[in-house]
Amino acid sequence: MKFQSPFRDADGVRPNAVAIGSAVAGYAVALALIATGSVVAAAAGALLLAVSLTVSAYLIHECAHGTLFRRPEHNARLGAALGWLAGTCYAPFEALREKHLMHHAERIDCVSFDYRPLLSSSPRLLRWVALLEHAYIPAVDLIMHAAVITAPFRLERCRGRRRAVAAVLGLRLLQLCGLGLIWLPAPAFYALGYMLFLHVMRYMDAYQHSYELVVVGDRTELAGRVRPTRQFEELHTYSNPAPLLNLVTLNFGYHNAHHHRPAEPWYRLPALHRELYGDARANTLPFLSLLRNYHRNRVRILLGDYGVTDARCEDALAFQGALGVSFLTQF
Numbered sequence: 001m002k003f004q005s006p007f008r009d010a011d012g013v014r015p016n017a018v019a020i021g022s023a024v025a026g027y028a029v030a031l032a033l034i035a036t037g038s039v040v041a042a043a044a045g046a047l048l049l050a051v052s053l054t055v056s057a058y059l060i061h062e063c064a065h066g067t068l069f070r071r072p073e074h075n076a077r078l079g080a081a082l083g084w085l086a087g088t089c090y091a092p093f094e095a096l097r098e099k100h101l102m103h104h105a106e107r108i109d110c111v112s113f114d115y116r117p118l119l120s121s122s123p124r125l126l127r128w129v130a131l132l133e134h135a136y137i138p139a140v141d142l143i144m145h146a147a148v149i150t151a152p153f154r155l156e157r158c159r160g161r162r163r164a165v166a167a168v169l170g171l172r173l174l175q176l177c178g179l180g181l182i183w184l185p186a187p188a189f190y191a192l193g194y195m196l197f198l199h200v201m202r203y204m205d206a207y208q209h210s211y212e213l214v215v216v217g218d219r220t221e222l223a224g225r226v227r228p229t230r231q232f233e234e235l236h237t238y239s240n241p242a243p244l245l246n247l248v249t250l251n252f253g254y255h256n257a258h259h260h261r262p263a264e265p266w267y268r269l270p271a272l273h274r275e276l277y278g279d280a281r282a283n284t285l286p287f288l289s290l291l292r293n294y295h296r297n298r299v300r301i302l303l304g305d306y307g308v309t310d311a312r313c314e315d316a317l318a319f320q321g322a323l324g325v326s327f328l329t330q331f
Contacts, residue, residue, distance in 0.1 A: 008070050008265075015267040016068055019059055019250065020078070026052030027085050034189045035182040042189040049193030051248050054200050056085040057328060058250040058266070064097040064327070067265040087194070089172075090149045090165050091331035099330035102219060104262050107228040107236075109211045109325045113147040115140055116302055116324075126302075133299045138198040140301055144329040151331045157217060158331060200248070201328065206321030207290050208255045210236045210306045213325065233259060234283070239273065242287040246270075256283050285319070293321060 007013045026048055033045025062068050063079030076093050083089040088096060095112075102110050119126040132139035149169060152161040179186035216222060228236075234256065241253035250266035257273040258264065264272055277284070297303075297320045307320035 004070075006069050006071070006074055008067060012068070012265050012267065016062075016265075019055055019266075023052050023055040023059060023082065023085065026055070030193065031179070031190075034186050034193075035179055037183045039185075042183075042186065043192075046189045046193035046196065049190065050196035050200065053086050053194065053197040054248045055250065056082045057088075057197075057201060058248075058252055060086060060088060060093075060096070061100070061252070061327060062250065062266055063093070064100045065262055067263060086197075086328060087145060088148075088328050089168050091151070091161070096327065096330045098219070099216075100327045102216070102222070103211075103327070104259065105227075106214075106222055106225070107211060107233045108214045109209060109322060110214050110216045110330075111325055112151070112215070112217070112329065112331045113144065114213070114215045114324070115143050115147070118143070119302060129301060130299050133301060136195075136199070136298070138195055138202060140324055141198045141202055141326065141329075144324050144326065148329055148331045200245070201326055202323070203290070203294050204240075204245070204249055204252055205325050205327075206294065206323065207238055207240050207285055207319060209238065209322065210319075213322070237283065239284045240287060240290055241270070241273070241284070290319075290321075293319060297321065 005013055007016055030045045030049035030052055033041045033048065036042065036045075059068070060079045060082050063075040063082070066072055066075050068078065069075050076097070079097070080089070080093040083093060083096075099110055099112065102108075119129060129139040129143070149165060151158040152165050176187045176190065179190060214222075237256050237259045239254055239256045241251070245253060251269040252258070252266075254269040254273040257269045257276060260276060261272060300320060301323060303320055303323065305320075306322055307318050
């Protein structure tokens, strides 16, 4: 019998194998470096950890779109397995997949939890979060991930996952304790790598859309809602490709191309972007402007809207961006 590759596309075997191998091997090497007892090696390990977690996260995104393997169950299994690296293992992969596809279908920024009412109701917590964000500690993102972990203990619809979440949390804590037993500062370097990873994810998510933010549990809650048009999607979706980031975000910055053809695999997105837009800069935001925005707006955590950018996207300084809309924090 002729062997059939499990990968969906013949031209995807090599790039996908390299990406998956880089994520898994990078994570293992990062842990080894962090546990060496050398500050220099541990710092390098933290940076490598951030890279491997980022690649893992965007491979999970590919799995959600079914672009890696022929069979849906293989995409789901890899997505769930990579969730142990990227920290999405506290909720089912299917929940992440459903919410992300809802984002595409309904043209909204759908979230399972909105952190803003929580911070608005607690001035003390708001001050602490603002202080941490000022120090470049992504407190909002940590709150969003904590919401995923605590969901089975807060929400009736997630109640059935209590034991699974408790077991996963216990295993993750044992991993950190094991690192600490090998070398006491090791968990701090792991935390550093994880926070760098969260910053990359937040930067990428902040400037992809100017959609309506909707808190939704499942698709039935959107019944009767008028879906925005495809033209609205195009006008309110932005690309922000940057050469170095492209390597670790699997071309996620070519976001208009991704939304134009969501099932297009990550390694074809640059070509699709050129096919659609050529050299035109329409809806393509400049990297340096966005980086300045990210720095300036890092403590503006209760923004009511995303701000605006000019029609030609030549200056994005008024585009404040989204916060707390990661596809990783769905349940």
